[in-house]
Amino acid sequence: MKTTSAAIDAARETTAMTSAQAAPANRYRWVILLVAFAAWVMSFLDRLAWGNVGLDVSKELGSPLSQLGIFVTSFYCGYVASNFLMGFVTDRIGARLTLTCALVPLGVATFLFGNVTSVTTGLILQCVMGLAAGADYAACIKLLASWFDSNRRGLALGILTTGPSIGIAVSNAVYPAFLRTHQWHDLYYLLGAVTICIGVACCLFLRNAPREVTVQSKSQRPSxxxxxxxxxxxxxxxxxxxxxxxxxxxxxxxxxxxxxxxxxxxxxxxxxxxxxxxxxxxxxxxxxxxxxxxxxxxxxxxxxxxxxxxxxxxxxxxxxxxxxxxxxxxxxxxxxxxxxxxxxxxxxxxxxxxxxxxxxxxxxxxxxxxxxxxxxxxxxxxxxxxxxxxxxxxxxxxxxxxxxxxxxxxxxxxx
Structure with missing residues (x-):
């Protein structure tokens, strides 16, 4: 009876310890969602800037209006390729490092685009921006899949995927007003700086997964x-x-x-x-x-x-x-x-x-x-x-x- 009682007490103690460990993780997952959401929205704000500045950039570079579309094409060539490749990289190095390595280069390329002086340089930078931005979707989904169980995952992903709509609304409301008093270069400088800051926040505040999920996942390999x-x-x-x-x-x-x-x-x-x-x-x-x-x-x-x-x-x-x-x-x-x-x-x-x-x-x-x-x-x-x-x-x-x-x-x- 003593052995049974000791086993029961040990089980209760283990359960209590697990619950105590789970409580901080349950709270911290909302920090994860907030940072991932900020990263996701920021990548959209960067790419949506072109729609507001394209005409001004075209005039400054002396390129015909018909060439405006090739900047978008250049971005999405990098974006689609990155989506496929960086998903596998995310599973290898973790979502935290992937998002950091996506947002910081995206911010740098966005900032540098503010200094673009030729169509060729602009196309290269847009492709680099696409390559960087394409890494964030898989990384954000992986983070939320790891931190939110199936009884909360739908809500978390629902909030995350409002990012494109929020990005469109914010860009249409803010960019025209900003450009009335500033040059288009300034918009890209600002976006680049903010993107780099969010990339640093990803490095500081994100964690790939709660400890128990990390342990359970070690034996699995993407193929x-x-x-x-x-x-x-x-x-x-x-x-x-x-x-x-x-x-x-x-x-x-x-x-x-x-x-x-x-x-x-x-x-x-x-x-x-x-x-x-x-x-x-x-x-x-x-x-x-x-x-x-x-x-x-x-x-x-x-x-x-x-x-x-x-x-x-x-x-x-x-x-x-x-x-x-x-x-x-x-x-x-x-x-x-x-x-x-x-x-x-x-x-x-x-x-x-x-x-x-x-x-x-x-x-x-x-x-x-x-x-x-x-x-x-x-x-x-x-x-x-x-x-x-x-x-x-x-x-x-x-x-x-x-x-x-x-x-x-x-x-x-x-x-």
Missing amino acids: IRALLANRDLRLLSIAGFGANWATWGFAFWSNALMIKGQHMSAADAGQISMVFGIGAVCAKPLVGWITDRMGGKRRPGIIISLAAFAILFLVFGQISGKTLFLCIAPFLGAAAFVYAPLMAAMAAELVGPAATGSTIGAMNAFWQLGSVISPTVAGLVYSQTNSFTATLATLAIGPAIGAVCMTRAREAKSL
Whole structure:
């Protein structure tokens, strides 16, 4: 009896010690989320500056207006390549070091872009910026997958993935006002300095994972062959490609389509796009939280969001009038973005913490191809048909295929 009693007391003491150790980690994960969110938003603020200064830079460099697009192309060439490669690097060296080594060079390249004096130098710096910025997504997802369990991961990823929407809102609100009183060079100097500071904060405050997750992950090794052989990851990759096809095809063309196809004013089209974005920002954390309450089941939410996305596109193409567009826009915005944190969480749970970086990096590189191709296809469809409805129907094919793929995919057996 004494032995049994001693064993019980020892077990209780171990449990108490584990709980005591877990409490600081539970609190510190919100610091991790805050720093990762700042890094993610900052990378978007850096890349979005070009949209506000492109015309001024073009005049100063003496380059034709037609060359403005090649700066964006140069950035995304580096960005897509980095997404794929740096995901594997993240799993090898850890998310903390990856984010530090991404943000500091990104800040330096951004600062140096403020001194650019030739198109060639500008293209090289934009490519370097893309290479640096492409490392942050996989690293941020890996951090949150390690620090947040499946009952909280959806909310955390939902908050993180509002970063692009926040970046767009902040850049549109702040950059024009800043440029009214400062030169475009000053904007890049400021962004570069702030980015470097956040990179230093990543080094100081981030930790790769709580101790218990680090111990559990040591035996796992990421493998390209294993990722390609995983049927569920392949289906998730195709679904993400289709979803991004529709999301960014619409994002690039929405205002122009409403102005030309529905004869709206630029102000009305902008207001509808703003409501579209608000729906996305609100929905991501909410749906992430809901799936957490469902025991970490992501697949049903992904299927519903993609199916709703395709259907709402078809509805959006049939209606007319500002009021109806404003009524549908927040729901379309929610469906157009809410799948992102759910797909990231599902992928992380399929492979485990040690392979999260490589998995997310490779998948996001493939997903971005949909973002690159769809604006061109949507533009061609509209130019050939002059039809708002036909263009949206073309974009709706992506999430429709994605929803079908997800009905065949399986989630991790143990969350």
